[in-house]
Amino acid sequence: MTDAAAPPPERRAAPPRAPLAFQWDKATFAALALAAIVLLGVAAPLIAPHDPDAVDLVSRSLPPVWNAGGTWQHPFGTDNIGRDMLSRCLYGIRTSFGIAALGLVFSSCLGIAIGIAAGLGGRLADRLLMTVVDVFITLPNLLLMLCGIALLGSEIWVLVVMIGLVKWEGYARLVRGQVLSLRETGYVEAARTLGASGWRIATSHILPNLASPLVVILTLAFPGVLLMEAGLSFLGVGVQPPTSSLGRMIGDGRDYLIHSWWISGIPALIIVAITLCFQIIGDGLRDRLDVQLDD
Amino acid sequence: MLSFMANRFARAAVTMFLVLVIAFLTLRLSGTPFEFMYPEGLTPELEARLAEKYGLDRPLPEQFVAYLGQVAQGEFGRSLHSREPVVEMYLRGMPHTLTIGGLALVLAIAIGIPLGAAAALWRTSPGARIGMGIAFLGYAVPHFVIGIGLILLFGYHWRVLPTTGLDTWKHYILPIVCLALPMIAGLARFMRAAMMDAISHAHVLTAVSTGAPPARVVRLHILRNAALPLITVLGLEIAGLLNGSIFVEAVFSLPGVGRVLVGSVENRDFPVLQFGVIAYAAIVVAVNLAIDLLYVAADPRVRLEE
Amino acid sequence: MTEARPLSGVPVAEAAALLEARGVHVTFHAHGGPVPAVRGLDLTLARNETLALVGESGSGKSAFARALLRMNAPPFTRHRATVSGSARLAGAGDLIAATESDLRGVRARRVAMIFQDALSALNPVMRAGRQVEEALAMARPGLDRAARRAEVGRLFAEVALPESAALARRYPHQLSGGQRQRVVIALALARAPDLLIADEPTTALDVTVQARILRLLGRLRQERGMAMLFITHDLGTVSRIADRVAVMYAGQIVELAPRETLFAAPGHPYTRGLLASRPGRRRPGERLTGTAPDPREVGPGCAFATRCLLAEAACSAHQPLRQVGPAFVRCWKVPA
Numbered sequence: 001m002t003d004a005a006a007p008p009p010e011r012r013a014a015p016p017r018a019p020l021a022f023q024w025d026k027a028t029f030a031a032l033a034l035a036a037i038v039l040l041g042v043a044a045p046l047i048a049p050h051d052p053d054a055v056d057l058v059s060r061s062l063p064p065v066w067n068a069g070g071t072w073q074h075p076f077g078t079d080n081i082g083r084d085m086l087s088r089c090l091y092g093i094r095t096s097f098g099i100a101a102l103g104l105v106f107s108s109c110l111g112i113a114i115g116i117a118a119g120l121g122g123r124l125a126d127r128l129l130m131t132v133v134d135v136f137i138t139l140p141n142l143l144l145m146l147c148g149i150a151l152l153g154s155e156i157w158v159l160v161v162m163i164g165l166v167k168w169e170g171y172a173r174l175v176r177g178q179v180l181s182l183r184e185t186g187y188v189e190a191a192r193t194l195g196a197s198g199w200r201i202a203t204s205h206i207l208p209n210l211a212s213p214l215v216v217i218l219t220l221a222f223p224g225v226l227l228m229e230a231g232l233s234f235l236g237v238g239v240q241p242p243t244s245s246l247g248r249m250i251g252d253g254r255d256y257l258i259h260s261w262w263i264s265g266i267p268a269l270i271i272v273a274i275t276l277c278f279q280i281i282g283d284g285l286r287d288r289l290d291v292q293l294d295d
Numbered sequence: 296m297l298s299f300m301a302n303r304f305a306r307a308a309v310t311m312f313l314v315l316v317i318a319f320l321t322l323r324l325s326g327t328p329f330e331f332m333y334p335e336g337l338t339p340e341l342e343a344r345l346a347e348k349y350g351l352d353r354p355l356p357e358q359f360v361a362y363l364g365q366v367a368q369g370e371f372g373r374s375l376h377s378r379e380p381v382v383e384m385y386l387r388g389m390p391h392t393l394t395i396g397g398l399a400l401v402l403a404i405a406i407g408i409p410l411g412a413a414a415a416l417w418r419t420s421p422g423a424r425i426g427m428g429i430a431f432l433g434y435a436v437p438h439f440v441i442g443i444g445l446i447l448l449f450g451y452h453w454r455v456l457p458t459t460g461l462d463t464w465k466h467y468i469l470p471i472v473c474l475a476l477p478m479i480a481g482l483a484r485f486m487r488a489a490m491m492d493a494i495s496h497a498h499v500l501t502a503v504s505t506g507a508p509p510a511r512v513v514r515l516h517i518l519r520n521a522a523l524p525l526i527t528v529l530g531l532e533i534a535g536l537l538n539g540s541i542f543v544e545a546v547f548s549l550p551g552v553g554r555v556l557v558g559s560v561e562n563r564d565f566p567v568l569q570f571g572v573i574a575y576a577a578i579v580v581a582v583n584l585a586i587d588l589l590y591v592a593a594d595p596r597v598r599l600e601e
Numbered sequence: 602m603t604e605a606r607p608l609s610g611v612p613v614a615e616a617a618a619l620l621e622a623r624g625v626h627v628t629f630h631a632h633g634g635p636v637p638a639v640r641g642l643d644l645t646l647a648r649n650e651t652l653a654l655v656g657e658s659g660s661g662k663s664a665f666a667r668a669l670l671r672m673n674a675p676p677f678t679r680h681r682a683t684v685s686g687s688a689r690l691a692g693a694g695d696l697i698a699a700t701e702s703d704l705r706g707v708r709a710r711r712v713a714m715i716f717q718d719a720l721s722a723l724n725p726v727m728r729a730g731r732q733v734e735e736a737l738a739m740a741r742p743g744l745d746r747a748a749r750r751a752e753v754g755r756l757f758a759e760v761a762l763p764e765s766a767a768l769a770r771r772y773p774h775q776l777s778g779g780q781r782q783r784v785v786i787a788l789a790l791a792r793a794p795d796l797l798i799a800d801e802p803t804t805a806l807d808v809t810v811q812a813r814i815l816r817l818l819g820r821l822r823q824e825r826g827m828a829m830l831f832i833t834h835d836l837g838t839v840s841r842i843a844d845r846v847a848v849m850y851a852g853q854i855v856e857l858a859p860r861e862t863l864f865a866a867p868g869h870p871y872t873r874g875l876l877a878s879r880p881g882r883r884r885p886g887e888r889l890t891g892t893a894p895d896p897r898e899v900g901p902g903c904a905f906a907t908r909c910l911l912a913e914a915a916c917s918a919h920q921p922l923r924q925v926g927p928a929f930v931r932c933w934k935v936p937a
């Protein structure tokens with residue numbers, strides 16, 4: 001059977017590779033850059049030159065070191081009440097990534113649990129839960145989060161829970177698919193008759209298969225979650241002082257943009273860098289997955 | 296087709312119902328409004344009597360029905376802060392939000408779609424590469440960061456455009472661009488992918504084999520086919536527009552609807568919040584429904600399902 | 602059955618030839634390197650004859666056909682292809698060297714091509730009749746809308762499609778497989794071509810529908826006096842419709858013979874293997890084993906040597922086509 005335009009020998013181009021295999025391309029560089037940023041955030045308590053909350057009205061609104069009037073004391077300058085920008089940025093990275101990670105953990109646990117319940121439960125449970133999923137998808141995320149924050153306050157746990165609540169469907173669908181396909185092999189029935197509980201089946205058979213696609217989904221979902229927190233904090237309803245995140249810093253510095261661009265500008269640049277890295281990684285992952293699918 | 300439409304209508308109805316439930320719960324769970332009416336303090340007896348008078352001692356489902364009745368009549372109460380009727384607060388900001396959103400949508404469609412189509416047809420030209428590179432950036436970076444960037448460039452570095460408020464027509468430029476940029480990027484990326492997919496279909500080969508010139512092939516066989524999924528994407532982008540305008544209004548301090556909404560969260564002004572939630576959700580649901588129906592009408596494969 | 606013309610494998614006199622291909626090379630530029638799909642093909646096609654081009658996937662038959670109409674250039678296909686050699690069409694010159702606009706004229710009025718999968722060959726969001734109208738608009742620009750529609754009706758009747766008016770308004774997915782293929786044929790006939798290239802037009806159809814389409818093609822060819830280049834891998838189809846048969850292997854023609862000669866006394870070992878491999882054949886001993894080679898790895902000698910039971914050292918030298926009776930065979934071991 002003839003193909004559209006290319007002769008069959010083309011299939012021998014490259015052997016199929018695992019999507020997460022190591023390769024020196026754009027995506028790998030982006031991943032390394034991202035890892036470096038995360039490390040800086042994690043190490044913030046160790047490497048930050050100043051206390052991020054230390055107010056110093058004498059040296060307020062100092063420009064970064066590469067502008068006139070800057071000093072190496074405060075390489076990224078200071079904000080309008082004299083807090084060191086470099087330290088604030090480091091801690092800001094830490095906070096932003098921390099909340100995003102926690103939110104993802106929460107949403108993936110929630111999604112996995114619901115997915116397993118939908119897959120292992122009867123048809124009614126499955127139908128019900130999947131309807132819930134469908135409706136949840138159409139609900140506007142931002143509004144839900146705003147309601148939750150208005151009701152419960154802006155504490156960190158609220159943000160984590162809210163972020164988790166709007167993002168769990170993807171995991172639920174993935175897990176449910178896995179469970180259902182496993183069921184078709186009759187394995188679940190057999191295990192059940194042997195007395196294994198649902199929990200046992202889930203942990204020893206379903207979860208191990210999920211590892212690889214789960215990692216991919218989490219990587220693709222991370223930037224969205226990160227930016228959600230940043231956006232909420234920018235609006236003022238996310239993290240509250242003295243805690244600071246990149247988004248919060250941008251929001252606080254908005255009014256001083258014309259005079260002290262670095263207060264908002266530098267955290268904004270950091271966000272752009274992070275976003276770019278994630279975008280490149282995401283595209284790279286998708287490309288590799290597509291190559292796999294073609295084979 | 297009918298079953299498809301009925302299904303979509305049902306989904307929309309269920310979603311709106313859920314939104315109303317959430318709005319209602321937000322309102323009730325936030326505590327009673329009486330502390331505000333009597334700042335000097337309430338005695339338990341007074342509170343009980345007021346509760347009875349306003350029907351707050353009835354069971355929740357009953358209250359919900361009453362609430363639905365109020366919503367149907369357009370009764371959304373007053374702000375806890377300014378005592379203004381909620382609806383008026385939103386109506387004041389509506390024209391600005393709609394203007395900026397509408398113009399941004401037009402701009403995004405006018406630039407994004409041709410950009411993506413051109414990138415697909417002249418895949419290898421340097422112009423296409425550059426264009427898609429910019430789209431790449433604009434797609435991922437959030438609205439408020441883009442806004443900061445625009446302010447720094449045009450308001451600070453070059454000092455050509457105003458950056459706060461909406462006094463003159465010049466004030467509209469940056470907010471509209473800021474809102475439109477991610478949409479342009481998204482539409483361009485999508486259009487390029489859809490066109491490249493349409494090109495690879497065999498019917499294009501057939502068309503070429505009839506001796507049709509490239510322009511005709513593109514018009515009749517590629518663009519037409521890529522237009523279908525475009526409808527769906529447009530729906531998604533419009534929903535994103537509502538989200539984005541909240542951030543854009545915050546960055547540029549615009550007197551729009553978004554500011555009212557965010558303010559209500561900060562001030563825990565629940566009557567204002569619940570109306571914003573309902574209105575935004577209603578718009579999103581309505582747009583999604585319209586898009587679904589439009590798609591069904593446009594794709595003969597779905598429309599004529601026997 | 603078509604009236605058998607006493608054609609031999611001898612090149613037809615130039616005056617009567619419709620298509621003359623000489624030294625055609627088609628090379629694809631894929632990511633892994635150049636792939637020589639067609640390696641020096643010579644072919645002559647007379648008016649009013651059906652030539653079957655037979656081979657396995659990857660033998661280069663489709664690549665050759667598409668190269669004739671230059672249907673292998675981006676952005677409409679995945680890979681770039683370079684074509685060299687000449688392919689003279691009577692009254693139109695060398696197709697391979699023609700300009701794009703000249704070639705479009707050829708596509709619109711002289712040579713039509715139909716493809717295997719009729720469902721994807723038709724635009725899913727355009728009505729069937731409209732697509733044929735489009736082809737007519739290219740072929741006969743002088744017709745107005747009403748005349749075109751009338752012509753579409755006539756074409757539909759010619760390909761035995763019932764209720765042509767209602768059918769024309771339908772979309773491709775609403776038609777059966779056989780109907781779709783008839784629409785594709787009508788699309789080709791709209792150009793009143795001198796040459797119809799059919800690339801595996803019946804492979805995707807049911808057996809009963811296959812037979813009907815083959816009969817239709819045979820009848821149309823005779824009524825309109827077209828030449829047909831019929832590409833297939835199915836020998837059963839060949840036996841029903843071809844006047845001459847060209848067998849391709851790894852980008853070259855290895856045997857060119859009149860239909861009767863090929864089936865009765867096949868020359869090339871590959872041809873013999875093909876015939877023996879048909880289900881139900883009585884001599885399983887000669888069946889083909891192994892798979893076709895990667896065209897990139899084929900040397901100057903016989904490409905079939907790796908699978909041939911008669912292979913010797915001398916087979917690695919360049920093998921020209923030798924005349925063996927009424928046929929041409931690319932194998933030095935076949936007695937003349």
